[in-house]
Each structure stands twice: as structure tokens, then as C-alpha cells.
Amino acid sequence: DTGVSQNPRHKITKRGQNVTFRCDPISEHNRLYWYRQTLGQGPEFLTYFQNEAQLEKSRLLSDRFSAERPKGSFSTLEIQRTEQGDSAMYLCASSSSSHRYNEQFFGPGTRLTVL
Amino acid sequence: DQQVKQNSPSLSVQEGRISILNCDYTNSMFDYFLWYKKYPAEGPTFLISISSIKDKNEDGRFTVFLNKSAKHLSLHIVPSQPGDSAVYFCAASMNYGGSQGNLIFGKGTKLSVKP
Numbered sequence: 432d433t434g435v436s437q438n439p440r441h442k443i444t445k446r447g448q449n450v451t452f453r454c455d456p457i458s459e460h461n462r463l464y465w466y467r468q469t470l471g472q473g474p475e476f477l478t479y480f481q482n483e484a485q486l487e488k489s490r491l492l493s494d495r496f497s498a499e500r501p502k503g504s505f506s507t508l509e510i511q512r513t514e515q516g517d518s519a520m521y522l523c524a525s526s527s528s529s530h531r532y533n534e535q536f537f538g539p540g541t542r543l544t545v546l
Numbered sequence: 547d548q549q550v551k552q553n554s555p556s557l558s559v560q561e562g563r564i565s566i567l568n569c570d571y572t573n574s575m576f577d578y579f580l581w582y583k584k585y586p587a588e589g590p591t592f593l594i595s596i597s598s599i600k601d602k603n604e605d606g607r608f609t610v611f612l613n614k615s616a617k618h619l620s621l622h623i624v625p626s627q628p629g630d631s632a633v634y635f636c637a638a639s640m641n642y643g644g645s646q647g648n649l650i651f652g653k654g655t656k657l658s659v660k661p
Binding site: 472479486542 | 577588591595650651
């Protein structure tokens with residue numbers, strides 16, 4: 432399977448705990464995006480990498496959120512000191528900058544539940 | 547302020563008939579528009595796209611129409627099938643200059659195709 436993969440698919444945690452999600456993009460894609468989706472809403476952009484460089488992070492929801500893509504391949508999204516309001520689906524998407532238009536392909540998402 | 551709007555939360559059509567899903571946008575700088583289909587507990591799946599230099603793009607049963615002057619696009623599905631039942635998201639992006647090409651989504655329209 433050469434699609435975008437995300438792990439874990441589901442994560443239940445207690446308020447105040449830290450969580451980390453992983454995204455493996457399509458191998459030839461150099462762009463990687465993180466989005467968050469809450470009930471009844473469309474996905475909301477969080478951050479963007481081109482290769483290993485994080486080119487946009489101002490949309491991260493608070494300083495508790497951080498993302499890395501250390502070698503320009505997989506990426507991780509970490510949420511520190513989770514709050515109940517962080518409960519959502521976290522989506523990763525990848526695309527190629529060699530394409531004129533930015534057609535993004537999404538992974539299955541990680542469903543976070545904060546108790 | 548929502549830049550991409552899908553004003554119909556739900557749509558129900560009979561199998562074999564046409565489904566028309568609508569989307570409006572406010573930012574005239576968008577140059578690429580996409581439709582994604584989403585099943586519960588899965589990530590969005592890319593369906594069809596259109597660039598701002600075109601007014602129509604067709605792929606099998608799916609056709610997207612773009613009316614730039616009205617800042618409106620629509621997705622036509624003909625004929626509709628029960629397997630098309632899902633939530634459909636309209637998304638837009640800017641892909642020039644220093645823009646990072648992140649997608650801005652509408653809230654989605656839930657399509658139900660009845661046998």
C-alpha cells in the first residue's frame with residue numbers, strides 16, 4: 432500500500448497527558464500537512480512541511496502543539512498537557528511540489544479522545 | 547469568516563438520479579478547487595478537482611463546474627449510486643507565489659442515495 436498512513440488510528444488519554452501521532456506520507460511526496468477535524472466541521476489546517484523544513488506553524492492551536500519532520504520523510508505531531516477540547520480527528524496529507532496544483536492525499540486519521 | 551461555504555448540510559436523492567452538491571467561496575485568490583469524499587472513521591478521499599482557468603472538469607460519473615464570476619462551484623454525480631452515500635467536502639487553495647497551498651475546507655454535505 433503506497434498511500435498515506437497514520438498511527439495510531441485511535442488514542443484515548445487522560446487530561447494532562449502528552450500524546451504523539453505519526454504520519455508516513457506517500458514516498459515520493461515532499462510536502463506534508465497536518466489538519467484537525469472536529470464534529471460537523473471540515474478539516475482545519477495546522478502546519479506544513481516541505482521536505483524537513485516547517486514552513487508554516489502559526490496555525491498550530493497553541494504552544495502545546497508541535498510537529499517535526501526530522502529527515503523529510505515521516506512526521507510526528509505532539510500535543511502536550513492534553514485538554515478535553517483537543518479531542519478530534521487529526522489528519523495528515525501529502526503532496527508533491529512538482530505538481531502545478533497542490534492535490535493532497537489524506538491518511539485515515541488518528542482519532543484522539545481526551546477524558 | 548468562512549472562506550469556503552457549503553450551505554446544505556445534507557442531501558437525499560434516489561438511486562439513478564442526479565446529485566448536485568454546491569459550494570461557494572469568498573476569496574478570489576483561490577486558483578484550485580477540489581472535492582473530497584469522506585466515509586465515517588476514514589480520511590477524506592480525493593474525488594475530482596478543477597483549476598480556476600477552467601469551467602468544467604469531468605471524470606466518469608463526476609463533473610465539477612466552476613463559475614468564477616459567481617464564486618460558485620458544483621459537483622454533479624450522474625447516475626447516483628448507494629455507494630456514493632458519504633460526506634462530501636469542497637476545498638480551495640492558492641498555489642502561486644509564497645503560498646503553502648494548504649486546503650481550506652467547507653463544512654461538508656452529507657449525501658444519502660436511497661435505493
